[in-house]
Amino acid sequence: MTLSVFIDGAAGTTGLEIADRLAGRPEFNLVVLDEARRKDDAARAQALNDADFVILCLPDDAAKAAVGMIRNPRTRVIDASSAHRVAPGWTYGFPEVIGHEAIAGARLVSNPGCYPTGFIGLVAPLVRAGLLPADWPYVCHAVSGYSGGGKALIARFEADADIAFRAYGLALGHKHVPEMQAHAGIAHAPVFAPAVVPAHRGMLVEVPLHLAMMPDAGSPEALRAALHDFYADSAVVQVVDDQPDELLLRASMAPVDTLTLRVLAAQDGTQGRLIAILDNLGKGASGAAVQNLNIMAGLPETAGLRL
Structure with missing residues (x-):
């Protein structure tokens, strides 16, 4: 049986x-609107209601409006915007953390944000295991390629080769923070410090830890072992044990849909650095959407992914 998929946006x-x-995947038939019809609300509404699956790649308000245009209980939705990531009635589309069964049976799935994928992927399993305190004031530093900022930011970076580093979200309250707090299972909103570097894709997310000051925190070895156990069955999330002198994001990074996690630590174990590396357009966006689509459609989870 061929399933129809409409990508709005x-x-x-x-x-x-x-x-x-x-x-090239015979399981799916892409519903495509030409340039004129994709901006026509009547044509979009028909496509939204006719498709078996809809994937929303829209700004938040437009994504909400698109959901409101769906008038039947049959069409299943994956929203790649941040509009529904903590909304009632939506299943958070991080199968390794939320559970494959929840996504398989969901009608409405919110795709995780790119930065939150790294943060939640690192922190949620360790909080659940009791190896990190849920009520600690966490900090998250992260850098991303500029493609995650949309067409305007892509154009800005590609037009101005003199930009070496762009820190943003300086007023705090970034829209990713509620998602990070809710799905990591922590009591306080993390201090989130995002930045953009002059590479098209790629992302590094870091959570520094004062392990010696944290009540009941596990040792670096225990943290690493817990992540290994948590993701043991995943073909997408990789936990590696190396302790490198440096970690690099390269401007030539090829598309990839994996998430790589590390626990780095001082020799005496008093401090640690949790680090996630991913493709902001892969497991941070498009790869995650396809992974969720596969699960919802009852197909092999990694079909079409770049692993």
Whole structure:
């Protein structure tokens, strides 16, 4: 049986990468609107209601409006925007953390944000295991390639080769923070310090830890072992044990849908650094959407992914 998929916002970066991952897969038939019809609400409404699956690659308000245009209980939705990541009635689309069964049976799935994927992937399993305190004031530092900022930021970086580093979210209260707090299972909103570097794709997310000051915190070895156990059955999330002198993001990074986690620590174990590396357009966006689509459609989870 061939399932129909409509990508609303297919001309954007995330939509294009999703379509690329679905190309040549006989399980799916992509519903495509031409340039004029994709901006026509009547044509979009028909596509939204006719498709078996809809993937929304839209700004938040447009994503909410698109959901409101779906008038039937049959169409299943994956929203790649941040509009529904903590909304009632939506299942958070991080199968390794939320559970594959929850996603398989969901009608409405919110795709995780790219930065939160790294933060939650590191912190949630360790809080659940009681190896990190839920009520600690966590900090998250992160850098991303500029493709995650949409067409305007892509154009800005590609037009101005003199930009070496862009720190933003300086007023705090970034829209990713509620998602990070809720799905990591922590009591306080983390201090989130995001930045953009002059690379098209790639992302490094770091959570520094004062382990000696944390009540009941596990040792670096215990943290690492717990992550290994938690992701033991995952073909997408990798936990590695090396302790490198440096970690690099390269401007030539190829598309990849994995998430790589590390626990780095001082020799005496008093301080640690949890680090996640991923492709902000892969497991941070399009790859995650395809992974969720596969699960919802009852297909092999990694079909079409770049692992």
